Amino acid sequence: MAPLKPLFKLTTLIALGAWLLLVCLPFWSYTDELVLGLGVILLAIIYSWLLFAAMRQRPEPGSGRPGFFSLAGVLSLLRQPTAALAAWVHILAFDLMVGLYIRSEGAIAGISHWALLPCYVLTLMFGPLGLLAFLALRWGFAVAA
Structure with missing residues (x-):
């Protein structure tokens, strides 16, 4: 571990470095590429x-059958440190992609x-809540226009 x-x-x-680029240098020509x-x-x-790597590891004894289709299965997966880190990196990547979407659609x-x-x-900090806030903001701008 x-x-x-x-x-x-x-x-x-x-992820934080990429977010800093989005926040501090949103209009720099290399921001999106970086x-x-x-x-x-x-x-x-x-x-x-x-x-x-996580898929090659055995689940901890007594943690139940790992899987994606039940809460118990997901909890069993996330008890494994490699799988938990994979989930964290998944969140970082997708939240950052949403950040790019917000920047691009906000500019449009x-x-x-x-x-x-x-x-x-x-x-x-909260993934989907930020996307929801952006969609509400964009809707508000569209209604006001």
Whole structure:
């Protein structure tokens, strides 16, 4: 489990670096490429590696049958440190992809960068809640127009 701690820190730093680009340099010509290439794609590669590593490991005794179609199965999966880290990296990558979506769609809708900042924070911290906030904001802009 010790090798997973540095990987956890690395993936978290990759995601935070990409979020900083979105927040601090949203209109820089390389922001999207760096966020997608060095953020999302790199996280997706690490996720894939962790997923296959987790699939080769045996579940802990007494943890139940791992699976995706029941809460007990998901809990059994997440008791395994490699699978839990894979789930974390999955969240980082997808939240970052939502951040790119918010930036892109916000620009198309003419929403100021400052108005998008709360959506970014909510997406980083709570994923779908940030997307929901953005969709409500975009709807509000469309209705007001």
